[in-house]
Amino acid sequence: MTKQIIHTADAPQAIGTYSQAIRVKGGDTVYLSGQIGLNPASMQMAEGIEGQIQQVFANLKAVAVASGGSLNDVVKLNIFLTDLDHFALVNDIMATHFSQPYPARAAIGVKALPRGALVEMDAVMVVQG
Numbered sequence: 001m002t003k004q005i006i007h008t009a010d011a012p013q014a015i016g017t018y019s020q021a022i023r024v025k026g027g028d029t030v031y032l033s034g035q036i037g038l039n040p041a042s043m044q045m046a047e048g049i050e051g052q053i054q055q056v057f058a059n060l061k062a063v064a065v066a067s068g069g070s071l072n073d074v075v076k077l078n079i080f081l082t083d084l085d086h087f088a089l090v091n092d093i094m095a096t097h098f099s100q101p102y103p104a105r106a107a108i109g110v111k112a113l114p115r116g117a118l119v120e121m122d123a124v125m126v127v128q129g
Helices: 048-066 084-097
Strands: 003-006 021-024 029-035 074-081 104-109 119-126
Touching (some): 084 104
Antiparallel strands (some): 003 021
């Protein structure tokens, strides 16, 4: 198996030992690393939970585009929240970024996330060509 490393300046640079995404060559599957609400230009966290959710989707979209796809190609989305009371807000904002059929997903409550983030999401995407 060979793999293609995906990188874009339109999403935050990796703050650890990971790639923004990996595309499996010879296949159509792309694995998008977890994104938090960091603004890629300033590397500062977006304000508040709504701002962070919006920024996470913007970051995932940038990596999806750099991978040759879009958010509509996401087949699995994992959502990590430090407070599951924000789940309804995630649903509302997600509905503005995705159309039916929605991807499969999981929402998981966690104690803490990197850089004090309130939300993190990763995804699996299937693209053509």
